[in-house]
Every structure is written in C-alpha cells, then in structure tokens.
Amino acid sequence: MKYLNEYRAPDTVKRLADAISALTTRPWRIMEVCGGQTHSILKYGIDQLLPEYVTLIHGPGCPVCVTPLTAIDKALAMARQPGVIFCSFGDMLRVPGSREDLLSVKARGADIRIVYSPLDALTIARQNLDKEIVFFGVGFETTAPATAIAVWQSKQDNLSNLSFLVCHVRVPPIVEALLVSTENSINGFLGAGHVCSIMGYQEYLPICHKHRKPIVITGFEPVDILQGIYLCLKQLEEKRYEVENQYRRVVNPNGNRTAQALMQNVFKVVDSHWRGLGKIPNSGLALSDEYNDRNAELRFDTGIDVVSEPHNCQSGQILQGLIKPPQCPEFGIRCTPETPLGATMVSSEGACAAYYRYRRHPHG
Amino acid sequence: MCLAIPGQIIAIDDHADPLKRTGQVDFFGISKVVSLGFVPEAKLNDFVIVHAGIALSLIDEEEAKASFQAFSELANRSDFE
Amino acid sequence: MAEINLNCPLPLPYEQIVMAHGGGGRLMQQLLDRLIQPVFDNPILAQKQDSAVITVNSAKLAFTTDSYVIKPLFFPGGDIGKLAVCGTLNDLAMSGAKPLYLSCSLIIEEGFPLADLKRILQSMQQSAQKAGVKIVTGDTKVVEQGKGDGLYINTAGIGIIESALAISPQKIHSGDSIIINGDIARHGIAIMLERESMQFDHHITSDCSDLSGIVHGLLDSGVQAHCMRDLTRGGLASVLLELASAADCHLEIDETAVPIHEAVSSACEILGFDPLYVANEGCFVLFVPEHQTYQALEILRLDPLGQQAAVIGKVIRPKPGGMVTVKTSFGTSRVLNLLSGEQLPRIC
Numbered sequence: 001m002k003y004l005n006e007y008r009a010p011d012t013v014k015r016l017a018d019a020i021s022a023l024t025t026r027p028w029r030i031m032e033v034c035g036g037q038t039h040s041i042l043k044y045g046i047d048q049l050l051p052e053y054v055t056l057i058h059g060p061g062c063p064v065c066v067t068p069l070t071a072i073d074k075a076l077a078m079a080r081q082p083g084v085i086f087c088s089f090g091d092m093l094r095v096p097g098s099r100e101d102l103l104s105v106k107a108r109g110a111d112i113r114i115v116y117s118p119l120d121a122l123t124i125a126r127q128n129l130d131k132e133i134v135f136f137g138v139g140f141e142t143t144a145p146a147t148a149i150a151v152w153q154s155k156q157d158n159l160s161n162l163s164f165l166v167c168h169v170r171v172p173p174i175v176e177a178l179l180v181s182t183e184n185s186i187n188g189f190l191g192a193g194h195v196c197s198i199m200g201y202q203e204y205l206p207i208c209h210k211h212r213k214p215i216v217i218t219g220f221e222p223v224d225i226l227q228g229i230y231l232c233l234k235q236l237e238e239k240r241y242e243v244e245n246q247y248r249r250v251v252n253p254n255g256n257r258t259a260q261a262l263m264q265n266v267f268k269v270v271d272s273h274w275r276g277l278g279k280i281p282n283s284g285l286a287l288s289d290e291y292n293d294r295n296a297e298l299r300f301d302t303g304i305d306v307v308s309e310p311h312n313c314q315s316g317q318i319l320q321g322l323i324k325p326p327q328c329p330e331f332g333i334r335c336t337p338e339t340p341l342g343a344t345m346v347s348s349e350g351a352c353a354a355y356y357r358y359r360r361h362p363h364g
Numbered sequence: 365m366c367l368a369i370p371g372q373i374i375a376i377d378d379h380a381d382p383l384k385r386t387g388q389v390d391f392f393g394i395s396k397v398v399s400l401g402f403v404p405e406a407k408l409n410d411f412v413i414v415h416a417g418i419a420l421s422l423i424d425e426e427e428a429k430a431s432f433q434a435f436s437e438l439a440n441r442s443d444f445e
Numbered sequence: 446m447a448e449i450n451l452n453c454p455l456p457l458p459y460e461q462i463v464m465a466h467g468g469g470g471r472l473m474q475q476l477l478d479r480l481i482q483p484v485f486d487n488p489i490l491a492q493k494q495d496s497a498v499i500t501v502n503s504a505k506l507a508f509t510t511d512s513y514v515i516k517p518l519f520f521p522g523g524d525i526g527k528l529a530v531c532g533t534l535n536d537l538a539m540s541g542a543k544p545l546y547l548s549c550s551l552i553i554e555e556g557f558p559l560a561d562l563k564r565i566l567q568s569m570q571q572s573a574q575k576a577g578v579k580i581v582t583g584d585t586k587v588v589e590q591g592k593g594d595g596l597y598i599n600t601a602g603i604g605i606i607e608s609a610l611a612i613s614p615q616k617i618h619s620g621d622s623i624i625i626n627g628d629i630a631r632h633g634i635a636i637m638l639e640r641e642s643m644q645f646d647h648h649i650t651s652d653c654s655d656l657s658g659i660v661h662g663l664l665d666s667g668v669q670a671h672c673m674r675d676l677t678r679g680g681l682a683s684v685l686l687e688l689a690s691a692a693d694c695h696l697e698i699d700e701t702a703v704p705i706h707e708a709v710s711s712a713c714e715i716l717g718f719d720p721l722y723v724a725n726e727g728c729f730v731l732f733v734p735e736h737q738t739y740q741a742l743e744i745l746r747l748d749p750l751g752q753q754a755a756v757i758g759k760v761i762r763p764k765p766g767g768m769v770t771v772k773t774s775f776g777t778s779r780v781l782n783l784l785s786g787e788q789l790p791r792i793c
Binding site: 001004008010013014035036042043044045046048049061062063064089090091093094103104107113114115116120123138139143222336337338356357358 | 463464465471472641643644645707710711714715716717719773774775776777778779780782784785786789790791792793
C-alpha cells in the first residue's frame with residue numbers, strides 16, 4: 001500500500017529510534033494531541049522504542065470522547081422519534097449519554113445507520129423522501145469540512161428532509177488551553193496532521209511563541225510519529241521553539257483554502273463545552289444562521305436544554321495529560337469499556353480504552 | 365483523531381460547480397466515490413488523503429521523497445531510499 | 446482553562462441483555478461464565494468445547510448446536526443457509542469428529558418470500574451434500590411480522606470421533622506451534638460493507654466454508670493436533686484469548702505472519718478495524734507439537750482452504766489465567782484483550 005507501507009518499514013523505524021536515543025540527553029515530556037496518534041503509538045508499541053526518560057503524554061484529541069453530554073442526549077432524543085433515520089459515525093454509537101447510548105436505542109428498533117461519510121446521509125435522504133434524516137456531525141476540523149459540504153449540497157439540491165446536529169470542535173483553542181493548564185509539565189507538542197491538512201498551521205505560530213513550546217505537525221504512521229518526536233526533541237535539546245512540519249507530504253502552511261472558505265460559510269465559531277474539560281471559548285463550530293433550516297436542533301423539539309455532567313472520574317486530568325489512565329483508582333476496576341465512567345474509556349480512541357485494550361495484563 | 369487514508373484517483377466525474385466534483389478513489393483493492401470538492405487541482409492517478417468520504421488534500425510526491433531524504437541524513441547513511 | 450470539571454457519566458448497569466452480550470467479546474464471556482455455565486453445570490459442559498464429546502456404548506460422539514442470525518441473509522460468498530451448515534460442520538470438525546447428521550430449525554417471519562426460503566434451503570442441502578452429511582430432522586415456526594429479521598436458522602450436528610486423539614485446550618503445551626489455515630477477517634468485512642450504508646466498491650467475499658475436509662486430511666496423515674478451534678464472531682484474537690485462558694498458557698503471535706488479503710487490510714484501515722478481531726467463517730487455528738509444524742503446513746497447503754496456511758505464533762510458557770501478546774514488526778509487543786462488543790467503524 002503506497003504511502004502506508006514505507007512509513008511502517010521496520011528498518012526505518014529502527015534507525016529513527018536509534019537517532020532519538022543518540023540525540024536525547026535529558027528527560028522530556030511530549031504530548032501527542034491527537035487520538036489517532038495515541039492509537040498508533042499503543043498499537044505499534046512506539047513508546048517502547050523510546051529512551052526511558054522520554055515520556056509521551058496522551059492528549060484530548062478524540063472528538064468522540066469530548067462531545068458534550070447535552071449533544072448526545074439530544075441525538076438520542078432525535079433518534080428515538082418515529083419516522084427518523086439517524087445517521088452517525090460508528091464510534092459515536094457507544095458513547096454513553098445520561099442514561100443510554102445510540103447502540104441501545106438502535107437495538108430497541110430505532111433506525112440508526114452507521115455511515116462512513118456525511119455524503120452517505122445525502123444518499124439516504126434521497127432514497128427515503130418520506131422520512132426525516134438527521135446527520136450527527138461531530139469531530140475536529142478534519143471532519144467538519146465533510147459535514148460542511150453535505151450541508152451545502154443538501155441546500156443546493158433542495159433536500160428538505162435532511163437536517164444536521166452539529167457539534168464540531170476546533171483544535172487550536174484546546175491546545176492553547178492545555179498549554180495554560182499544564183504549565184511546565186509538558187515540554188513539547190506533536191500537532192495533529194490531518195486537522196492541519198485543512199487548517200494549516202499559521203494559528204499555532206503565536207501560540208508557540210507565547211508559550212515557548214515546540215509544536216511539530218505530525219502524521220500518523222510509525223515513521224511519521226518517530227520523526228515528529230525526533231524533531232520535537234531536537235528543538236528541545238537545542239533550546240528552540242518553532243512550529244515545524246513533519247507531515248509535509250499532506251500539510252501545507254495555509255491548509256486547504258477551499259475547505260476553509262466553505263466552512264466559514266456553513267459554520268460559525270461558538271464557545272463549546274468539552275466533556276471532561278468544561279467550557280472552552282471559541283472552540284466549537286455550529287451551523288451558521290443561513291443554514292437554520294438545516295439545523296436539527298431547531299427542527300426537533302427535544303425539550304433538552306443543558307445536561308450537567310455527573311461528577312465521577314478523572315478523565316479531565318487524563319485528557320490534560322496530568323495522569324496516565326492506570327493511575328486513576330477506578331481504571332479497570334469500576335471503569336471498564338462495559339461500564340465506562342468517562343468517555344475516554346468508551347471511544348476506542350480514548351486514552352483509557354486504548355490502555356485497557358493494549359496494555360492491561362488480564363491477570364496481573 | 366482523524367482516520368484518513370491515502371488512495372489513488374482512478375476516475376473523475378467533473379461537474380459545473382467544482383465543489384460537486386467527485387472521483388472514484390482506489391484504496392488498494394476497495395474503492396469509493398469520494399468528494400474532490402476541496403482538491404480542484406487533483407488529476408487522474410493522483411494520490412489524495414481521504415477522510416469521511418472527502419479528499420482532504422493531495423499527497424505531494426516530491427515532499428514525500430524529500431522527507432525520506434531527511435530520514436537518511438538523520439540516520440547518517442547515504443544508501444537509504 | 447479556569448473551570449476544569451472532572452466530569453464523567455455514571456456507569457450503565459446492564460439489567461437487560463444488550464447486543465454486546467452476543468458479540469463474542471467480553472460481555473458474552475461473562476454471560477456464559479456467570480449465568481449459563483453455573484445453571485447447567487456438568488462436567489461435559491465445563492470442558493467449554495465447541496462440541497460436547499459424549500460416549501454412547503463405547504462410541505465417541507461429538508454433539509453441537511448453533512443459531513444463525515445474520516443481516517443480510519445473502520452476502521458475497523454465501524448466505525445464511527450455507528453459513529448454518531458450515532458453521533455446525535466446523536464445530537464438529539474442531540473436535541476431530543467426522544460429521545454424520547444435522548438438524549435444521551427455521552424461525553421465519555410472516556411475509557418472508559418463499560422464493561428466498563427455497564434458495565436458502567437449497568444452499569443448505571448443497572453444503573450438506575458436499576460434506577457427505579444428511580439433514581435428518583427439523584422444525585419450523587413462524588413469528589409475526591416485525592418480530593424477526595426475515596429468517597433465523599438453528600442447526601445441530603452429530604459426528605463420530607474415530608481417532609484416539611484427545612483434542613482439547615487442555616492439551617495445549619509450551620512450545621506448540623500455532624498455525625492458521627488461511628487469511629483472516631474476510632467474513633466480517635464482507636458483511637459490514639454489505640450491511641451498513643457505506644457504499645464501497647469491492648470484490649471481498651466471505652470465507653464461509655466447510656472445514657471438515659481439510660481437518661480430516663490433517664488428522665488422517667498422522668498430525669498430532671493438540672487443539673483446533675474455528676474462528677467466528679470475535680475473530681482470531683477472541684479465540685486465542687479463550688484458548689490461552691482455558692489452557693493457562695501465554696501465547697505469542699507474530700503480527701506480520703498472520704495472512705490477510707490486501708483489500709481486506711485496506712478496508713480495515715479505512716474503517717479503523719483491528720483485523721485480529723474481525724469475524725471469520727472459514728478459518729481455524731491449530732496447535733501442534735513443534736516438530737510437526739512443517740508436516741502440518743505441507744498437508745494444509747494441499748487443500749484449497751489451506752493455500753495460505755502459516756505459522757502465526759507459539760505457546761511460550763504456562764501462565765495461570767492465560768495471556769496473549771502480539772509481537773509487532775518493530776520487535777515491540779502489546780497485550781490482547783477481549784473487546785466489549787463488535788467493532789464499529791470509526792472516524793478517529
């Protein structure tokens with residue numbers, strides 16, 4: 001598989017790991033913001049290839065995990081209504097709302113469809129003109145343009161039976177918030193390559209300079225991640241702090257201007273609540289007023305206003321990289337993938353679930 | 365956060381509105397119609413990176429080669445390719 | 446981030462059956478261990494084999510049953526009928542039995558087209574005939590519209606064990622080689638792509654097939670199989686975990702040695718699936734003493750279902766409770782765990 005296999009080549013990986021060992025003279029803590037990178041790191045055991053004193057901290061980069069409870073409860077209420085076909089990405093189905101998840105509602109007979117793309121929802125809407133179709137738009141700036149193009153096209157095509165429950169979130173505000181709250185505990189960041197393919201990385205320049213922390217925009221394959229770590233460590237060792245781009249084959253500094261233009265048209269920037277982290281200013285994307293007629297929250301009266309999240313686990317600290325999942329007293333005991341206390345245990349991308357799956361030794 | 369996979373454009377369905385342009389993208393044995401709305405410069409046989417049914421960007425072959433070059437310098441070996 | 450709330454939802458108590466209880470993962474294991482096994486408690490059931498091995502007048506018989514619930518009923522590479530026959534034949538084969546007779550119970554939803562039913566029954570007969578077994582008894586029930594997905598099938602099977610070999614997880618031994626007959630994850634991917642609204646173009650077909658021929662080729666040639674198990678819903682990982690636990694052994698798998706078709710592997714990349722947990726219907730793992738590894742491989746490769754047979758790992762050492770680790774191509778390793786339920790396509 002071109003552009004995958006060469007980035008998983010064992011000899012290249014080994015050389016990079018050796019170069020990292022040779023380079024590093026002191027302990028460093030690096031956070032990978034993106035859940036996709038966390039997944040790769042644990043699946044391939046990349047952290048096992050690093051010198052002991054280089055620590056990877058897993059960040060909040062899982063849009064499924066951070067989707068607020070209010071949005072999930074609204075989704076559940078819409079999905080339960082007769083005559084509705086509710087379309088969602090697969091990984092949203094197991095995220096618990098206040099009482100249950102979409103999967104249980106589906107098991108009780110609701111018409112919930114797993115789609116690969118928001119554009120699949122357009123097809124479903126055209127094939128089911130007597131039904132109301134709702135698409136649940138979650139995810140970062142990588143996924144938001146896909147929702148944007150589906151919203152735009154549904155308006156162009158006058159598809160009136162399709163609406164959108166939108167709660168997309170933006171990465172730079174959370175990186176900034178993390179930089180503030182983690183103070184001196186994290187030395188450098190690996191930026192999320194696919195988000196930057198859309199947004200570019202200009203937004204990170206002032207953040208990087210203000211906080212004096214290196215940010216390396218990084219891809220997702222083992223070779224990418226190791227090279228990202230190498231570049232980040234090199235900056236740290238040389239006392240530099242810059243925004244650097246490891247993922248040049250996909251990311252250019254300004255991102256995808258066409259996608260950005262459509263997103264500006266379809267969405268507006270709003271304050272957003274992040275599950276486990278609280279409200280973060282300007283961190284969300286909602287449908288712009290021009291698309292009110294496609295807004296599922298206006299089309300369906302769910303009677304749900306704001307759902308407050310019950311107090312329990314430490315996912316907030318895990319999402320900030322302040323503790324690792326096994327350090328949570330509930331991890332693997334009261335909190336398991338079947339009985340998740342927090343969304344980081346639900347999503348296969350969540351740091352807790354990834355640890356549970358790849359690292360927990362079942363019998364001690 | 366975002367699962368995106370490289371694939372090759374094997375057919376293009378042009379449209380008067382470039383945002384509605386689509387293409388068949390092959391992911392090594394499985395293919396799908398993907399929106400090319402955000403990559404107006406994409407041509408047949410180009411590689412794109414696809415997420416949730418849209419092409420996010422073209423893959424830059426020159427940059428890919430250059431980054432492999434960087435590995436080789438980093439590993440201090442000239443025979444790396 | 447001035448206002449950081451350590452907020453999480455409370456756990457969902459399961460007082461009712463949820464889909465994951467049938468998903469072949471951890472919840473199903475809990476249901477078996479905590480409810481079903483204790484209620485029916487007896488020494489034969491306690492062996493936790495796919496087939497019960499019973500002795501009647503000095504004849505050793507294997508007896509098994511399985512229900513088939515699948516959407517869609519017709520899929521690339523098979524249909525529910527072929528699946529219902531092959532699945533039960535495979536359960537018999539894994540205990541080393543030669544299959545003799547099958548039963549067939551149909552639960553049909555009101556309104557189900559007779560033409561489809563005929564197609565499915567013919568497919569069952571075809572698969573049975575090919576394996577040289579007869580479907581000799583059965584039952585038919587009709588349920589109201591909306592109370593079933595068209596058709597459910599249950600089959601039970603009886604076979605005879607002629608070889609003196611005792612094949613069971615308890616025979617698994619340190620040093621044994623772990624062999625697989627073919628490429629993994631085809632069934633699950635074919636079904637997933639067919640069922641959900643994902644609109645991919647592909648030629649991936651289910652691996653649904655009867656393994657009794659290849660298994661008997663192996664046993665008849667004198668390979669001393671310690672244990673065999675066909676892979677089903679929970680994929681290779683779930684079967685290995687179950688066997689590791691039953692045998693109290695640490696198994697190690699070499700990830701790069703596990704055969705997988707390129708298109709299936711691509712589909713897994715796109716959907717975010719780990720192929721080790723994706724369903725199969727024509728694959729089995731075989732534990733043999735190390736010195737018979739190459740003999741077993743050669744014999745497997747003579748069969749059309751064994752063309753891609755490969756050694757995928759070995760039994761490392763005894764370990765109470767069992768453990769399965771996967772060695773990556775980088776020399777690192779990770780621990781396998783049962784998944785809670787079926788994998789769902791993910792965006793992240």
